[in-house]
Amino acid sequence: MTGIQSLKIGVSGVRGIVGQSLTPQLVVGFAEAFGTYLDGGLVVIGRDPRPSGEMILNALTGGLLSTGCSVIDVGVCPTPTMQHAVVDLAADGGIAITASHHPAGWNALKFCREDGVFLNEYQGEELLSVYHQGAFVQREYDALGRVGHDEGAVNRHLTKVLMSVDRDAIAAMAPKVVIDSVNGAGADFAEGLLQKMGCEVVAINDVPTGRFPRDPEPIPENLGQLCEAVREHDADIGFGQDADGDRLSVVSAEGVAIGEEFTLAFAADVMAERRDGKLVTNLSTSRMIDEVGERHGCEVVRSKVGEVNVVETMIAEDAIGGGEGNGGVIDPKLHYCRDNLAAMALILEGMARRGVAVTEWAESFRPSAIVKDRVPCGAGHTQRAILALQRHYADEQLDLTEGVKVFFEGGAWVHARPSNTEPIIRVIAEADDHATARRICDEAMQVVNGAIG
Amino acid sequence: MSTLSTDVSRPLKITIAGVRGVVGETLTPELLVNFSQAFGTYIGPGRVLVSRDTRPSGVMVAPCVFSGLTASGCEVVDLGVCPTAALQVAVKDSDAVGGVAITAGHNDARWNALKFSREDGIYLNPQQAAELLNVYHQKEFAKARWDELRPVGRDDSAGERHLEAVRVQVDVDAIRAAQLKIAIDCTNGACSEFTPRLLEGLGCEVVAINDDPELSFPHEPRPTPPNLSQLRALVRAAGADAGFAHDADGDRLGVVTEDGEAPGEEYTLCLAAEMVLGRGDPGPVVTNLSTTMAVDDVARKYGREVVRTGIGQVFIAEAAFNYSAAIAGEGSGGIVFPAINYAHDSISALAHIVNLMAERGGPISGLIAEIPRYYIIKREVVCPPQRAYSVLEDLRRDIDAPWAEEINLDDGVKLIGADRWVHIRVSLTEPRIRVITEADAKGLAMDLADEYERKVERLL
Numbered sequence: 001m002t003g004i005q006s007l008k009i010g011v012s013g014v015r016g017i018v019g020q021s022l023t024p025q026l027v028v029g030f031a032e033a034f035g036t037y038l039d040g041g042l043v044v045i046g047r048d049p050r051p052s053g054e055m056i057l058n059a060l061t062g063g064l065l066s067t068g069c070s071v072i073d074v075g076v077c078p079t080p081t082m083q084h085a086v087v088d089l090a091a092d093g094g095i096a097i098t099a100s101h102h103p104a105g106w107n108a109l110k111f112c113r114e115d116g117v118f119l120n121e122y123q124g125e126e127l128l129s130v131y132h133q134g135a136f137v138q139r140e141y142d143a144l145g146r147v148g149h150d151e152g153a154v155n156r157h158l159t160k161v162l163m164s165v166d167r168d169a170i171a172a173m174a175p176k177v178v179i180d181s182v183n184g185a186g187a188d189f190a191e192g193l194l195q196k197m198g199c200e201v202v203a204i205n206d207v208p209t210g211r212f213p214r215d216p217e218p219i220p221e222n223l224g225q226l227c228e229a230v231r232e233h234d235a236d237i238g239f240g241q242d243a244d245g246d247r248l249s250v251v252s253a254e255g256v257a258i259g260e261e262f263t264l265a266f267a268a269d270v271m272a273e274r275r276d277g278k279l280v281t282n283l284s285t286s287r288m289i290d291e292v293g294e295r296h297g298c299e300v301v302r303s304k305v306g307e308v309n310v311v312e313t314m315i316a317e318d319a320i321g322g323g324e325g326n327g328g329v330i331d332p333k334l335h336y337c338r339d340n341l342a343a344m345a346l347i348l349e350g351m352a353r354r355g356v357a358v359t360e361w362a363e364s365f366r367p368s369a370i371v372k373d374r375v376p377c378g379a380g381h382t383q384r385a386i387l388a389l390q391r392h393y394a395d396e397q398l399d400l401t402e403g404v405k406v407f408f409e410g411g412a413w414v415h416a417r418p419s420n421t422e423p424i425i426r427v428i429a430e431a432d433d434h435a436t437a438r439r440i441c442d443e444a445m446q447v448v449n450g451a452i453g
Numbered sequence: 454m455s456t457l458s459t460d461v462s463r464p465l466k467i468t469i470a471g472v473r474g475v476v477g478e479t480l481t482p483e484l485l486v487n488f489s490q491a492f493g494t495y496i497g498p499g500r501v502l503v504s505r506d507t508r509p510s511g512v513m514v515a516p517c518v519f520s521g522l523t524a525s526g527c528e529v530v531d532l533g534v535c536p537t538a539a540l541q542v543a544v545k546d547s548d549a550v551g552g553v554a555i556t557a558g559h560n561d562a563r564w565n566a567l568k569f570s571r572e573d574g575i576y577l578n579p580q581q582a583a584e585l586l587n588v589y590h591q592k593e594f595a596k597a598r599w600d601e602l603r604p605v606g607r608d609d610s611a612g613e614r615h616l617e618a619v620r621v622q623v624d625v626d627a628i629r630a631a632q633l634k635i636a637i638d639c640t641n642g643a644c645s646e647f648t649p650r651l652l653e654g655l656g657c658e659v660v661a662i663n664d665d666p667e668l669s670f671p672h673e674p675r676p677t678p679p680n681l682s683q684l685r686a687l688v689r690a691a692g693a694d695a696g697f698a699h700d701a702d703g704d705r706l707g708v709v710t711e712d713g714e715a716p717g718e719e720y721t722l723c724l725a726a727e728m729v730l731g732r733g734d735p736g737p738v739v740t741n742l743s744t745t746m747a748v749d750d751v752a753r754k755y756g757r758e759v760v761r762t763g764i765g766q767v768f769i770a771e772a773a774f775n776y777s778a779a780i781a782g783e784g785s786g787g788i789v790f791p792a793i794n795y796a797h798d799s800i801s802a803l804a805h806i807v808n809l810m811a812e813r814g815g816p817i818s819g820l821i822a823e824i825p826r827y828y829i830i831k832r833e834v835v836c837p838p839q840r841a842y843s844v845l846e847d848l849r850r851d852i853d854a855p856w857a858e859e860i861n862l863d864d865g866v867k868l869i870g871a872d873r874w875v876h877i878r879v880s881l882t883e884p885r886i887r888v889i890t891e892a893d894a895k896g897l898a899m900d901l902a903d904e905y906e907r908k909v910e911r912l913l
Contacts, residue, residue, distance in 0.1 A: 018599040024490065024520040028482045051602045055523040058605070062482045062517030105599040140477035141510040141563050142669075211600070 006106075008421055009131075011124025012306070015099055015108035015421075018052040022107055024059040031063025033131035034093065034111055040068040040137075040145075041092030044112075046075065046082030046153070048098040048185040048244040049210035052107045056097050060109070061147060067137040070145035074153040076208055078185045078245025079110070080339035084160065085153040086116040087335065098185070098244035101217035104210060117315075117336050118308045154189050158341065160334055162196055165345040169352035171198030175236040177348075178202045178251070180226040182216045183209045186245035186340055193341050197348060202233045216242050218249035218327055220257035231255035237351070237358050239344055246307075246338035247327035250347065252358040260327035261286040261370055262362055267329040267343050269361075270350040271321030272296035275333075280314045282306070283405050284415045284428045285325030288365045304402040306420060311336045325370070366411075369434040371441040374424040381452040382418040385425055388451030389416055389444065406444075412436060414444045464564075466882050467589075469582035470765065473557060473566035473882070476510040480565055485517035486524075491589035492553065492569050493525025498597070499550030504532040504540035504611065506556040506643040506702040507666040510565045514555045518567065519605050522553070526597030530606040534666055536643045536703025537568065538798035539615035543608070545574035545794060556643070556702035559675035559785075575774065575795045576767040612647050618793050619651065619801050623808040629656035631811035636660045636693035636709070637803075638684040640674040641667075642701035648800055655807065660691040674700045676707025676786055676799075678715040689713040695810060695817040697803045704766075705786035706799035708806065710818040718786035719745040723824045724817075725788045725802050728809040729780040730755040734792070739772045739781035741765075742867050743876050743889045750825045763864030764878060770795040784829070828895040830902040832888040833880070834909045841879040841886060847912045848877060875901050877909065 007021035008014070014030055016022030034043070043064050047053035053076070061071050069092075074085050079096040086094040094112035102108070111119050111127060119127060130136075139145075177199045181187035187208040194201045204225065205213050215222045218240040230238040230251050238251030249260040265288035268279050272292055279298050281289050282305045293300040298320070303313035307328065314322045314332055323329040328338030331346065354361065377385055389404040399405040403417025403425075412431035419426050425448050429441035465479035466472070472488050474480030493501065501522050505511035515531070522529050530549070532540055537554040544552040550572050557564035569585065570576050577585060588594070635657045639645040645664040652659045662683060663671045672680045676698035688696040688709050696709030706721050726738055726748065737758035740748050744761075752759045760776050762768035766787065773781035773789050782788035787797030790805070810817055836844060845865055852860065854875075857868040865878030873892035880887055888905045892898040 018602070019524075019596045023596065024486045024517075024524045025483060027520070028486050028517065032482065050599065051604075052599045054604055055520050055602055058516035058523070059482075059486060059520035062485065062513055062515075062520065065513035065516075066476075066482045107599075138477045138481065141508065141565070144476070144510055144513050147512060147516075 009128065010421060011121050011128065012118070012420060013108055013110040015102070015106060017105050018107050019105070024055060027056050027059035027109065028063040030109055030131060031060040032067055032136035033127060034095070035064045035067025035069040036137045037127050037130045038069060038093050042072060042089065043069050044072045044074055044082055044085045044089060044091045044094040046077045046079065046085070046094070046096055049076045049183070049208035050099070050104055050107055050243070051210050053097050053210065056107055056109070060095060060097070065145040065147070066139065068139035068143055068145055070148070072148045072150050074150045076185055077154050078189065078340065080246055080335065080337040080341070081153050081157045083112055083116040083337040084157045084335050085150060086112055086114065088153070088156055089150065096244065100244050101242045101247065103215070104212050115336070117311050120308045120312055158189060158193050158196070161193060161341045161345050164331065164333055164342070165197065166349045166353065167197050170348045173352040174198055174200065175348060175351065176200040176202070176233065178204065178226060178229045178233055178235045178238040179206070180204050180223065180229070180238065180240045181206050182212050182214060182241055182243055183207055184212070184216060184241060184243035184245065186241045190239070190241065190245070190341060190344065194344065197345065199348070202229060202235060204229050212243065218242050218247050219260055220249070223249060223251060223257040227251050227255040227257055241340050245340045248329065248340040248343045249327050250358060252362070254359060258358065258362050259370070261288065261325045263327040263343055263347070264323040264325060264329055265289060265292060265365060266350055266361060267323065267331070267346040268292045268321050269295070270346040271331060272298045275320040277320035278317045280310055280317060280319045280322035282310055282324055283399065283402055284417070284426070286368060286370055286430055287411060287413070288368060291365055302401070305417065307338055367432050368430055369432070369437045370428065370430045371434070371437040373427045373441050373445060375427060375445050375448045376423065377418070377425045377448065377452055378423050382425060385448045385451045386416070388447050392447045408440070412440055414440045416444050416448060467586065468881050469577070469579045469767070470881065471566055471568040473560070473564060475563045476513070476565055482513070482517045485514055485567065486521040487592070488567055488589060489518040489521025489553065490525045490594040491585060492551065493522045493527040494595040495585045495588045496551040496571065497522070497595065498526035499528070500530060500548060501527045502530050502532055502540055502544050502547070502549050502552045502611070504535050504537060504552070504554050507534055507641055507645065508557065508562050508565060508701060509669070511555050514565055518553055518555065523602055523605065524597065525595045526601055528603035528606065530608050532608055532611040534643055535612040536615065536647065536798070536800060538703050538794055538796040538800065539611045541570055541574035541796035542615045542618055542794045543611040544570055544572065546614070554702065558702055558704050559673070559700040561673050562670050573795070575770045578767050578771055615800070616647055616651050619804050620654070622790065622792055622801070623804045624812065625655060628807055628811045632656065632658070633695070633807060633810060634658040634660065634691065634693045635807065636684060636688045636691055636696040637664070638662050638681070638687070638696070638698040639664045640670050640672065640699060640701060641665055642670070642674055642699055642703070644699040644703045644800060648699065648803065651800060651804065652807070655804070657807065660687060660693055662687055670701065676700055676705050677718055681707055681709055681715045684709050685713040685715055699799050703799045704797040706788070706802040707786055708817070710821060711816045712818055714818065716821050719747065719784040719829060720821055720824065721786040721802055722782040722784065722788055723747050723751050724806045724809060724820060725782065726751045726780050727820070728805045729790070730757060734779040736777045736779040739769055739776060739778045741769060741783050742861060742864055743878070744784035745827055745829060745891060746874065747824050747827055761861065765881065766797055827891050827893055828898040829889065829891045830898045832902050832906045833885040834888065834906060834913070836884060836886045836913060838884050840913065844886060844909060844912045845877065845879060848908065873897055873901055875905050877905055
């Protein structure tokens, strides 16, 4: 892939390959744009342990200081820790330096506003306008920002998670947990949290070097080593993290990666049991959350795909829980961010209070299979594809909030939508069994291909 | 927020001496990142040491420099706040491939700059600087792969190691025995932490002002007489044996006598040369064309040659190296001690002058009185940059000075007589032509300055 093609500048931030497209010049420009956009104030910066993180931190720091913003560096930490720190320190914004589940050669900037939530689509557009306009605020020598360090951010985050969970129940169960942190940002802290909750912990890939021993996306095909370790250590559960601690996947005691959709289903089951109110997730997430809603009498509200869309809907609906089917769990009692530490606490509490094993809990849900696929589609063709899908499924029940979501008799569904970050249409289908989900997905993909062919 | 200016005097100088500008106007983070990545491309990959002086914008400039160097594949070692001379010692004595000093020297706090040195701790010479500028302008920088990026290291010991290198060059016992009382003005700059420590270690009683690196510059950080009034008052009030003033990054040294007089920074080189030549360090004295001829008298006293260079720190440093000089320096108060480093080094200068005081005894005003007194007049004529060199060319063709025994054209025009000289040159840093004269009588120096200032104005 060439440098030009690898760069993605969008409303959700900037992403590129270090040594090619993600240059210090680009980072400095975005830092100045963000400082100009905030018009001064305090900015919290956290990063995952990718080797390029420090170079990017320095470029951001220089750019922000020149606009009069001060910087608090919270060091290598999970992205949700940075988001917590923005609120704790009453900062005016935050930046996460992480390319999340992308390979180690990538890095990215994600911009966060004063409430510790990422910029929404409109705010992202505003920041891009400032960047493209290029007329940045430049402060004189005596009005530049200052740099501070906050070593306590992770501990505050851990403490909040510990306070939110039924530690006695977990300690009484004393589960044996294997955690695979992919040598990412959550590596040392997740282990500490689990121990403080009374777990016996086996940690693998737990040195935050940023050199990933596997693809950091926590989906079953990347979790072979974790599954093996769970079996080898005769553990009760395995947790697989991404590089920046905002997506989590669960492995059963039998050493089976049950799929990242279960992470939110389990966590929501516990959040809904704790409090009355609404649950929020996106249109592409498993129907298991609807079952959770039925169990606890909670309304489930669906938002467009994207963390910030889920979060803003949660805020608007005053939701008691939320998240995404990719393994991102949001516990609003803690903060409006996807947070693996919170997710692990919720899931362990759920197991302890129910006295169930992972497999048993998973089987309490109606059998389900999800197929996630994609069709290459240039930006110019997406509208044609969406219209073709609408015509094709005209007789079914449709949700047109984002792309096309089709609900079939018997609970199966398919959702097709243009990606925010890549020139593709994503197609996700769910049904009682894999063959049916695959067939439903293929049908929608054929319609898309036929329309853009 | 400052607005962009199309004014020709927009304060940015990209010259052989590095890149210098005003923060908030021209010295932007983009420029800093680009220059640092250009330097990393030019000199790397390898270890590059970075120091800064105490000006507040250093905190913004440093991370920009780190990111540009790191992105190019260099391993940055951050020396923190220390004198530029300490950086240059550290570069020379390590396997580093180069150094970057973040300092605008004697310029006021609005300014900052990057000064680049090569693996021997000497600044880039004009050819090397031109090569760096070509890399900068071409903008095709080295970009290290993600797994080749190196973490930024930290070394807080460079300042102390520099002091150690200075201590072994002076007669510690003699200085201790003299029990001198020394007043210093560190202008809250990079020497604030180090000079008091050095002097106390040498058994001096230290009276320091402006020695807090967290505070802003109390006056323009240039150790010339107009900026020394605080120090002069301090010397008198404290009854000190001498007073010394640093600039912001430990390049230049100004001297105040025990009676509170500031004889001028031209004397710094003469006093230091007295010490170094007097103790028998071999080699000639190197100085530039605009420095006082009192240097010639001191050298003559010890049977040494004087080598004159063009104006610019790197010319002094390279000549000091090439001629194996005993000492080198400029009338601005910047002195090079080749035994320590090839850098302008005000801490070394201070230590050597204190050593001279200890060795010779008597007051410092007496030492100065032994140096022949000349009168230097410095004038400047504003000149559009595009006219500067043609004016000098015209002047060259029109030389009419029967008193001149020698004409030197190395850097502009210098006419040298037995009792006077005049030097007319183009400033590297400002759109000006400088006219400097010196004579053994004030009237003569003034007349000469008037004559050549008028001549330049006429040619314009």
